[in-house]
Every structure is written in structure tokens, then in C-alpha cells.
Amino acid sequence: MARKNVVKVHFLPNDVTVELESGRTVFEAAHKARIYICSVCGGEGTCGKCKVVLKKGQIDSKPTSLLGHDEIEKNYILACQARVLGNVQIFIPEETRLERSKILVGEESPEMGLLAHTKTDSRHFLIEPLVRKVFLELESPTMDDNVADHERLYNAINKKTNTASDRMQTGYRILKQLPTVLREGDWKVTVTLAYRGSTTEVVEIQQGDTSRNNFGVAIDVGTTTVVAHLVDLATCRTLDSEATYNSQIEFGEDYIQRIIYGEQNNAFGEIHNTIINDINNLISTLVKRNFINLHDITAVVCAGNTAMMHFLLELEPTRIRREPYIPSANFIPPIRASEIGIKINPRGLLYTLPSVGAYVGADITAGATAIRLDQADALSLFIDIGTNGEVVLGNKEWMVCCSASAGPSFEGSGVHNGMRAAKGAIEKINITRDFHVEYKTIGNVPPRGICGSGLLDCIASLLRSGVINKSGNFNTGLRTDRLRKTEDGYEFVLVNRVGAGIDDDIIITQADITHLIRSKAAIYAAISTLLDAMNMSVDTIEHVYLAGGFGNYLDVRSAITIGMLPDMPTSRVKFVGNTCVAGAKLSLLSKEAFLTAQQIASKMTYFDLMGNTKFMEKFMSANFLPHTNLDEFPSVYEELAAHSSL
Amino acid sequence: MEVPNVAEKWMGCVRKVTIGATKEQGGTRGNIVTVGGAKSIPYMDFEGEQGCKPVIAMDVLDTVPEDWPDALKEPFKDVLNSPAKWAKKCVEQYGADMVCLKLDSIHPDKGNKSAEEAVATVKSILQAVSVPLIIWGCEHNETDNAVMPKVSQAAKGERCLLAGASQDNYKIIAAVCLADGHCLVTQAPVDINIGKQVNILVSDLGFPLDRIIMFQTTGALGYGMEYVYSIQERERIAALSGDNLLGMPVICNVGYESWRAKEAKASDAEAPQWGSCVERGPMWETITAATLLQSGVDIIRMYHPKAVAAVKKFTQDLA
Incomplete structure (x- = not known):
């Protein structure tokens, strides 16, 4: 009799029903139903992202401050806090859905795709996939040419690919089927050769020419x-x-x-x-x-x-x-x-791909490979912004890297209307002096939230238009009803719910701005600590490569205006998108690229920022727009002065 | 062998700020005070000019300070209920260079007195003394934003020093100081970055840099003095290194902070092992002031006349 009651949870709009023990949460039910619900805290009840609507039935839930009055009236509940007591029907609103198929694929910039091509200059890698299929036409054995099958194969491979016999290995299974395949294929076969460090493995042998199918x-x-x-x-x-x-x-x-x-x-x-x-x-x-x-x-x-x-x-x-x-x-x-x-x-x-250490991973070696830092004559800076902001400084002679905890706010996490770069995300935004908001969304659909590049733009244009001051605080008393005060402080309405793709206004709050300023401060502090440690100035950096899952687009000037990147001509900065997948792809296509990643990983020196007092100092003074030391941002100073005199 | 000259050569300096206006200048002050002007770190006169000598502003409260220990009340016992007389005594008897009126009683929890009463107090002090006046709000933002504009208006032309502008509340006070010709205290919670940021924010409003005095919250001996010392020292070094936005004279609040320390205020009965409280309190205040002076301070707010006398002598002897 100890068996617990089994209840049914019916999810809308998916129209999926699952059964589970009563007392479990709606969040767990969704997981069981393989329906993905937004959650940042993973079910702790602290992020408030897993809002769903109770349509029918009863749940047991603790009171929470994460739901507004109007939401409670509309039967909104937090999926992770709602225990199912009987059969229920749950509606998952659009803002809570994680739409699996609609994530933007982090495309590398077109230039990146060209790097693995015919080797025309030093920036290009020689094409030689890690696993190749090679078509061979062997001579059939005779009394005069009585070399054994296996050695005959090796000789043919050697002739075609210049691989020494003592550098090759064959698995037992392949060896066993070799004589049959050779003869049934009339000595015309395709071998699959894989790079395995100092040896080349014969992975497979197939009859005929299958070299196109790889x-x-x-x-x-x-x-x-x-x-x-x-x-x-x-x-x-x-x-x-x-x-x-x-x-x-x-x-x-x-x-x-x-x-x-x-x-x-x-x-x-x-x-x-x-x-x-x-x-x-x-x-x-x-x-x-x-x-x-x-x-x-x-x-x-x-x-x-x-x-x-x-x-x-x-x-x-x-x-x-x-x-x-x-x-x-x-x-x-x-x-x-x-x-x-x-x-x-x-x-x-x-x-x-190889890692450098615990906090600098293969994503960074992949990125450094993709931008060909190993061939750079000029001093280059590579910045990959994710939950950790990694910064690599160097050229073909040397590389130092560090990692600063930037927080996930540029990925849309921990920001009220933040979202990842997906369809419906605002990726570009401008606020005029009279507080008119112009924006563009990914996919040109009504906005559902703001992604990293939109957030960068948002802070920069709030500052330019005088909605916030250099501390990042809202200038109260503006003549606009977009700025409003709530129980949690001030917020600025970017898109009214009438124009939004969700059933709510899209806003940016004082807390969001504070988070984003802290994130950008960590990145800037990492860059300047690294430059100081190497006794170098911003002027000596000739190329800056900015990577990350921001979306397709990033306004470099906004990144400078808010003081995330050092003040420099925007022409020196290139947004390179997802360099991690670019580096992985180059390696797939080119053994040289794969080996380059290994060399980069062993060459890179890790510079620890944890417990570095200089980093903390720099972080504190970067917690301002663009920076407490305006001298470090002369062009932004002029830009803002010009805006305020309009 | 010649001994090498190891003196630092500083590029920057601390701006001079004048507080108080005479009749010719549109006010009614008999004498005015100029602070700042240092071109080297304090007391390193072989490296550069020392600038103006630090001055002492004695605090006057607009309400009877019930919580003061007897040793502190004693010198003012006949004037505690009259801010004007209190101010007069500070100047004429105890030699204060300036008077700092602390508007405690306008605070909603400490009397909630009206702006009109504050204005009357300010006017009475301006009449009673001829030294420049510092007017310090109650540090409750909403109240200060309501009262300080009226106080500022009442003292228009006197070039008082008004406190203060903070990161979260600077617009109204900066605007009224600008309009009424006063100087402004920009304050920060022992944080050099925020200190500078407040200066940037008020200068973005068009407030002239040569009317700003900086205030980092003070800590007394035994209560974070070293921390304040190092922040003020960093500020001064930054100013001398050419940081325009940190090149302002500095004020610190030694009287109030020192007398919060239990070592200063405990009675003889409470702490017999510590010696007589009549000496102890003033000593605590003196040591705090004398120490912080060396980090680079231009105006010291003080309480006890004995401490004032000791610090005055100290600054004269060192100069």
C-alpha cells in the first residue's frame, strides 16, 4: 500500500502527457516528457525562468517573489516549485520554451571558411583530412611478384601517400578480411587511413572506389x-x-x-x-x-x-x-x-583538440588556430566571450592567456529579457535622443528577448541617449514613460508588449545593467592586466579578434563605447563568430591545423587572474562607463560629449 | 661621492579651492579660506610646494547631542542648545578656521525638523561668525534633496561648502551649488574609483572642478584608519601624477568618527584601566587627525577643543 499515487501531467501546446508519482514537480514532469523548459538555476527556484501556466488541476507551491501579481492572477507558477498533486494540465508560454531547432548555428565568418583551402599563403593550412579515403589499384600477384597481400597493400599505400611501411598499422579484423576484399574487388580497393599520432591506421578496406563517400x-x-x-x-x-x-x-x-x-x-x-x-x-x-x-x-x-x-x-x-x-x-x-x-x-x-589547463580549454586552442595566431607577425588579441571570458595575447613567437569570470549575462542569462542568439532575439538596437527605440531581430520576427550583441548595443545607446549615466544608473526624471519605477527599482521599456513576440513588455532593468557592466569590466580588466603583465600598451595591438556566440552581428563600436574593448580604431577589431567550431573543422580537414592546435596548446602560457590584486583593482575601476580613467577612452569621451551637446 | 638626488618630480598638483566670500565677492564673510595647491606629498617639502596649510573646521550640531559623553559635552555645555553661540565659541575661543554645521535634526529619525528651521539655523550662524561655513546634510537622500536647496538658496553668495554629492544622489545638490555659487563635497565609501566617478558625474553636469572638495568616509584609529589612509594617499599620488579628476582637496570627518570609538567615549567607570576619559577622548581624536594629515588632507572636521589645539600646533610645527 506504500505505492504513491500516479498522476498525469498534460503539457500544452506540445500535447504530451506523462505519468509520474504525485508530489513530483512540473519541472521533473517536463524533463520526463523530454520537453525543455527554460531554467537557469536548474530547479532551485531562484531564477524565475521556468514560468508556466496551470490550466487545470491542483498543485502545491511555495509562495515566491519571482512572480508578479498579474502573473499570479493568470495562474502562472514556477515549474520547479510546483508539486503535482493530481492530474493537471500545464501550458508552457512562449518565453519559457526552449526551442531546440531554432538556435542560431554559430557560423564562422566567410573568411574563416576559406582558410583551409589550397595552400597559397602562410595563413592557409594544407588540406589533408585526419581520416582520408584513398582508392588503390593494386597489381595482382604473380610468380615473379609474390609479395604477400598485406605488404602489397602497404606498398600501394606508400606509393600513393608517401607513408612509410613502418609508420602504418592495421587492425586484426581488417587483416583477416583483407585477402577476400582484395580478390573480390579485383585488386581495386579503397582504404580508410586515419591519423593516429606517429602512425597511420588502416581503419577500413572496401571494394571499389568509395573515396567520394567520406x-x-x-x-x-x-x-x-x-x-x-x-x-x-x-x-x-x-x-x-x-x-x-x-x-x-x-x-x-x-x-x-x-x-x-x-x-x-x-x-x-x-x-x-x-x-x-x-x-x-x-x-x-x-x-x-x-x-x-x-x-x-x-x-x-x-x-x-x-x-x-x-x-x-x-x-x-x-x-x-x-x-x-x-x-x-x-x-x-x-x-x-x-x-x-x-x-x-x-x-x-x-x-x-588540446586544452592549455583547467581554465583555458580546447575552445581557445581551436580559436587561436582558426585565427592563425601561430602565423601572426603583428601583436594580436583574441577574446572569446562566454561564461568565462578568455583572452589570448601574442603572435607567432609567444602567447599568453588568461580567463576571467565574466558571468553569463552576454549569453542572455541572468538578464530579465536576455536570451541566447536565436530567432526573435534583438541583435541590434538604437535609442534616439527622444527615446525612440529602433531594433532588429534575428529572423525579422517580433522580438522575444535580447541576445548578447543586442545587450551591448543597448547599454551603449542608453548611455549615448542619456537614459543612463556613466555609473550605469538611470537618469530619473526623463520625459518619457518608457522609464518606470517598480517595486524592484527602475526599468526601461524597450518594446511594448503590443509589438513583442511574448505576452509582456521587453525591458531592461537597473539590475541587468549592473550585471552587464560587471561582465564587461571583467573582460576589460583581463585584457588590461594581461597587457600590463607583458608591459605592452593598447596601441601596440594590431589585430583584435572577438569571438563568441553573440549572433551574426556585433557592433564593435558599442563594445568600445561601453568599455568592454580598449579604445582603438574599429578597423582593427574583427568579429569572428564561433571560432571553436571553426578550429575543430579546420583540424578535421587538415592534419597541419590539428598539429598547429597541439603546438599552440603547448606554447601558450597561462596567466592566473585568481587572487591577482592588480586584476581586482582594474576590475573595480572598469565598473563605470566606459571607465573611471577616461584618459583610456579618449574617443568615447568625445563621442559622449558630442551626444550630450546635441 | 655625490649623494644622488632621489626627490620625486611630480607632474600634477592639487587644485586650490576657496571657501567663503567677502562683501566685495558677494558674501558677508570677514575672512575666507583657501585650501589645496599641494605639488608634492605631505611634508616632503624638498620635492615640491606644500600648498595651503590644512585647516580645521569645528562641528556644530543643529540639535543638542544627547549621546555625547560628558567629556565631550563639557567644553560646550553652555552653548549646546544654540548653534549660533556654539559656532561663535568654536571660532572665538577655540580658534576654528571654519565651522561645519551638521544638519542632524532634519533626518526623519532624528527630529524630522523642517527646511525652514534648518534655514533659520544657517542664517543665525552666518550672522554669529565671520568664518566660512560648511553645511553638511543628514545623509538621508530624500530629506537632503528637499532641504539642501532651501539652505543653499538662503546662503546664496556666501560660497559655503555643501555636503554632499554621492554616486546615487548627486544631481540636485550639484545643481543648487552651481546655481547659488557654493562649493561641493563629493563623497565615496572609502573607494578611490567611486570617488573619481562622482567627480566625473558632477562635472558632466557642468560643475567646475575648482569648487569640489573630496570626502572618503573617514575611519578612526582602530576602526579602519589604515584603510582610509591608504585610499587618501592613493588619491593624492594620483593627483600629483596628473589625474585631473582626483586633483581636489580632501576633507575628513575626524571628530564624529573618533568619538564613536569606545576607547574615546567610555567613561572612567566603564574602563578604569584605560586612564582618564578627559584625556583619552581628545587623544584619540588628535592621533586620528595627525595620522590622516600625512595621507594628504586639507580640511579636518573636529570636535574637541583640546584635540583642535593639539592638531593646530602639530600643523604649525611641521610646516
């Missing part, structure tokens, strides 16, 4: 988003791409939380399976959409931060977050993808 997948294993590109290894063309949210989000928003969750619940296996499942779903979507045989996918290259690489490979990650911050591995040898559950050709290989 595909690989490059994956950015991000903390929040996983992006996969399908690449034709025979033609070097990117055929398609797909992205999904990282389902590990249910274990915590950032990787530290996920490590803690894994430790406390002995759940590293579960965390690992979750990402593998995401990757397999991505690959399967790509394969079906492009009519490709899964067997013809022979290689996968992954990049991501150090913790994500550990989760992916189910390596022990717990020491990453504890002094002295030791990863299990930075350089990971090629392994069979099937060993960790990735479903491609069962003998296909998984390559992982």
Missing part, C-alpha cells in the same frame, strides 16, 4: 550550446550544420555546478551520457537531412572547455575546480568514437 563532423561542445558541422572530407565543403542546447543544463548552468552535481550524486556517467545523446541526435539529424550513410562518417573532431572535454570522455573532472586545478588530461589521443558511445562508423575516430 564525411566528418566538427563539434563545438559548449557549456550551453552544442554546434555540429557536417563536412564532406572529399571535397572539403561544409554541407550542413545543426545546433542544440546542451542537455546537461539540467545538472547546472555552468560546468562548476555540473561537477558539483556529479560529485554529490555520483552522476558523471549520467552527465556523460547526456552530452553523447545530444551529439548523436545532432549527427543523426545531419545524416538524415543530407542523405548520408552513417557508416561513411569516419571522423569527429570536438573542442570545448576543459571540463566539457572531461564530461565528453567521462574523465575524472573533480580536480578541475580544486587547487591546484589539475585536469586529467590536456592532450587526448585519438580514440574510437564508438568507445564513448558516439554513433558513426564503428571504427571511426574521435579527435579532441
